[in-house]
Amino acid sequence: QKEVEQDPGPLSVPEGAIVSLNCTYSNSAFQYFMWYRQYSRKGPELLMYTYSSGNKEDGRFTAQVDKSSKYISLFIRDSQPSDSATYLCALDRGSNYKLTFGKGTLLTVNP
Amino acid sequence: DAGITQSPRHKVTETGTPVTLRCHQTENHRYMYWYRQDPGHGLRLIHYSYGVKDTDKGEVSDGYSVSRSKTEDFLLTLESATSSQTSVYFCAISEEPYEQYFGPGTRLTVT
Numbered sequence: 001q002k003e004v005e006q007d008p009g010p011l012s013v014p015e016g017a018i019v020s021l022n023c024t025y026s027n028s029a030f031q032y033f034m035w036y037r038q039y040s041r042k043g044p045e046l047l048m049y050t051y052s053s054g055n056k057e058d059g060r061f062t063a064q065v066d067k068s069s070k071y072i073s074l075f076i077r078d079s080q081p082s083d084s085a086t087y088l089c090a091l092d093r094g095s096n097y098k099l100t101f102g103k104g105t106l107l108t109v110n111p
Numbered sequence: 112d113a114g115i116t117q118s119p120r121h122k123v124t125e126t127g128t129p130v131t132l133r134c135h136q137t138e139n140h141r142y143m144y145w146y147r148q149d150p151g152h153g154l155r156l157i158h159y160s161y162g163v164k165d166t167d168k169g170e171v172s173d174g175y176s177v178s179r180s181k182t183e184d185f186l187l188t189l190e191s192a193t194s195s196q197t198s199v200y201f202c203a204i205s206e207e208p209y210e211q212y213f214g215p216g217t218r219l220t221v222t
Contacts, residue, residue: 032209043201043213044154051209088154090211097142097161097208098169103153 003027006089006102015111019076023089023102026070031094033065035074038086038104047074047087079109114138115214117202123220130189132217134202136182140212142205143185145169145177147198148216154201160185192221 006023013019021035032051036044050056053067062075072091076083089102114137124130134143145157146169156169158177166177174196176188189196202214 034209036213041216043215046210046212049209092208094208097205098156098159099211101154103151 003100004089004091004102007105008103010106010108012108012110013079015079015081015109017079017109019079019083019107019109021074021076021087021089021105021107023072023091024070025072025091025100027091027093028067028070029093030091030100032092033063033072034090034092034099035061035063036088036090036101038088040085044088081109081111084108115202115204115212117200117214117217119217120215121218123222124192125222126193127191130192130219130221132187132200132202132219134185134187134214136185136204138204138206138212139182140204140206141182142211143179144203144205144211145175145185145187146201146203147171147196148201149198157187157200192219194221197221 004025034049035047037047038044048063050063050065053065056063060077064073086104086106088104090099092099116135118133144159146154148154155171157175160166160179178186200217203211205211
């Protein structure tokens with residue numbers, strides 16, 4: 001079983017839709033849960049991180065972690081064409097500064 | 112890109128030649144990383160550094176070596192490039208386990 005699983009998509013939605021992106025993981029040692037956004041031919045950029053379980057909101061973005069189910073989500077409200085990118089989840093044990101990345105989900109928001 | 116530059120940005124080289132990629136940061140972050148990103152595999156850690164002259168292997172380190180003689184510079188060397196090393200290479204820096212900042216990437220083609 002892979003440590004992190006992420007549906008690669010592609011996911012195509014109309015502008016204004018609510019988008020849900022998800023990852024599952026197998027190792028209960030993960031403590032930090034991050035979401036990165038990567039535009040085409042650019043480096044990944046950190047969107048937000050969550051420590052342990054719970055929700056975190058930043059503008060139109062909400063990150064959710066359910067450690068009991070080993071499931072993390074990123075919700076995008078009122079999606080915009082500028083949100084079109086690949087979204088990668090990343091997890092860290094908090095002890096060795098090495099992230100484990102999902103393979104990314106390609107999102108397209110159509111105007 | 113959080114004060115991270117990578118050089119060169121693009122390179123085409125022949126099989127069997129040595130190649131060195133450079134990552135330079137102006138943030139004085141302790142940790143530096145080299146990743147490769149390939150379709151179907153996502154981001155994979157090659158090597159990382161946790162201080163000057165302190166480096167360790169990642170999950171795909173075979174055929175690669177690194178050096179860090181100054182806080183701001185982290186070099187990745189392909190001793191004898193192979194076609195399987197054609198990829199996009201990203202450098203990242205970190206001061207906290209949950210915050211890695213990525214450079215713009217280097218596109219390497221080995222013919």
